[in-house]
Amino acid sequence: MASYGVAEAKNNFTHLLDRVQEGESITITRHGKPIAELRATASPPTPRLTPAEKQAWYDEFVKRREARAMSSIDAVDLVQAMRDGVAE
Incomplete structure (x- = not known):
């Protein structure tokens, strides 16, 4: 050694x-x-997802995000409502 x-x-x-x-x-x-x-590790780390799997995951994420309905309240009003304890 x-x-x-x-x-x-x-x-x-x-x-x-x-x-x-x-x-x-x-x-x-x-x-x-x-x-x-x-000293070397017991086994080299392997990537959890291949580049193709990462792209598929991302594409699915974008698809779900775009399918979600937009909120009827903007961010400023939402924060104010949360701060003031007003339920929507």
Whole structure:
């Protein structure tokens, strides 16, 4: 396991992440004492939705939003009614 001081790790962070991605573990030290360990995650995160699924979700959202009836009260009047406790 490789060991780097804080300043050296900071200056080489991208390189260290590349090494970790390849399976190596790296210890970060401060004044010669280990304070942290960089290691790969158990499994890489996978995107929850594909770009096509995201687009389909967005299209459905827009369709529902446009189908919703507009409110008969504007935002200023709504806030005033809520503040004053007036039920519509």
